Amino acid sequence: KQEVTQIPAALSVPEGENLVLNCSFTDSAIYNLQWFRQDPGKGLTSLLLIQSSQREQTSGRLNASLDKSSGRSTLYIAASQPGDSATYLCAVRLEAGNMLTFGGGTRLMVKP
Amino acid sequence: SAVISQKPSRDICQRGTSLTIQCQVDSQVTMMFWYRQQPGQSLTLIATANQGSEATYESGFVIDKFPISRPNLTFSTLTVSNMSPEDSSIYLCSVTLMKGTTEAFFGQGTRLTVV
Numbered sequence: 751k752q753e754v755t756q757i758p759a760a761l762s763v764p765e766g767e768n769l770v771l772n773c774s775f776t777d778s779a780i781y782n783l784q785w786f787r788q789d790p791g792k793g794l795t796s797l798l799l800i801q802s803s804q805r806e807q808t809s810g811r812l813n814a815s816l817d818k819s820s821g822r823s824t825l826y827i828a829a830s831q832p833g834d835s836a837t838y839l840c841a842v843r844l845e846a847g848n849m850l851t852f853g854g855g856t857r858l859m860v861k862p
Numbered sequence: 863s864a865v866i867s868q869k870p871s872r873d874i875c876q877r878g879t880s881l882t883i884q885c886q887v888d889s890q891v892t893m894m895f896w897y898r899q900q901p902g903q904s905l906t907l908i909a910t911a912n913q914g915s916e917a918t919y920e921s922g923f924v925i926d927k928f929p930i931s932r933p934n935l936t937f938s939t940l941t942v943s944n945m946s947p948e949d950s951s952i953y954l955c956s957v958t959l960m961k962g963t964t965e966a967f968f969g970q971g972t973r974l975t976v977v
Contacts, residue, residue: 784966793868793954794905794968801963839904843964849895849920850956850966852904 752777756840756853763830764861771825771856773840778821784850785814785825786839794839798825830860864889868955868969875945875976882941883972885955890935892958896928899952899971908953911938945976 753776763769773783782801786794798807798814800823806815813826827834837857841850865888875881885894894911909917909930917930932938942949955969 782964786968791952791971791973793970794956796863796965796967799963799965841905841966843966849907849910850905852906854904 752780752842752844752851754840754842754851754853756838756856758856759854760857760859762859762861765830765832767830767860768826768828769830769858771827771838771840771858773823773825773853775821775823775842775851777842777844778818779844780818780842781845781848783814783816783823783840783842785812785823786841788837788839788855790837797838827858830858832860832862834858835860863965864891864957864959864967866955866957866967866969868972870972871970872973873975875974877946877976879945880941880943881945881974882939883953883955885938885940885957885969887936887957889959894932894938895956895966896930896938896940897954897956899954901950905954908940911940942974945974947976950974950976 755774757772784799785797800807800816811828816823837855839855840853867886869884896908897905899905907920908923909919911930911932913932929941952971954971958964
C-alpha cells in the first residue's frame with residue numbers, strides 16, 4: 751500500500767526566504783506526482799505535475815523535483831511572499847487514471 | 863485545464879438528514895472521484911464515480927452511506943446519508959480529463975457541518 755509522507759508538517763518563515771518542502775513515498779512505481787496548494791476551507795489548486803519519466807517541473811517561483819528511485823520529491827519556493835501562506839499537498843498516482851494518494855501536507859506561514 | 867463547479871459550497875445540517883453534493887465539469891472527463899477531508903487531516907478517497915454504473919468504493923466507505931451517481935461524462939452527485947457529527951468534513955470532487963495528461967483537478971469543496 752502506497753504511503754506518502756510530508757516533512758515538515760508546519761513551517762513559518764520570514765518573507766523573502768527560499769524554502770524547500772519534502773515529500774516521500776513508499777512505492778517507487780508511480781505514474782506521476784502532483785503538488786497542490788490548499789487555502790483554509792477551500793479546494794485544491796494544482797501547482798505542478800511531474801510525470802514518472804521527468805526529473806523536474808518549473809512554474810514561476812516554484813520548482814518541483816522527482817527522484818523516483820529514492821521515493822522523494824521536493825517543492826522549492828523562491829523568494830517567498832505572504833500570499834504563499836497555505837497548505838501544500840503532495841499526491842502520487844500509481845497508474846494512469848487511478849486515484850491519488852495524498853501526504854499529510856505542509857502548512858506554510860510566510861510572515862511579512 | 864478544467865473548471866469544476868461544486869454545490870453547495872457549505873452547509874449546516876441536522877443529524878439524521880441527508881445532503882446531496884453536485885459536481886459539474888466544463889469538459890468531458892475520464893475519471894471522477896469523491897474525496898473526504900476531515901478536520902485537520904489530508905484527503906481520503908471515498909469512491910470512483912463510474913458513468914452509467916455503480917461507483918467503486920474504497921475500504922471503509924459503503925454505498926448505503928455515500929450513494930453516488932454519474933449519469934454522464936460531466937456530472938456527478940455524492941449524497942451523505944443519515945448524517946452524524948462525525949460526517950463533518952470537506953467533501954471534494956476531482957476529475958482527470960479525456961485529453962492530455964492525467965493531471966487531477968479539484969472543485970472548491972463542500973464544507974459540511976452536522977449538528
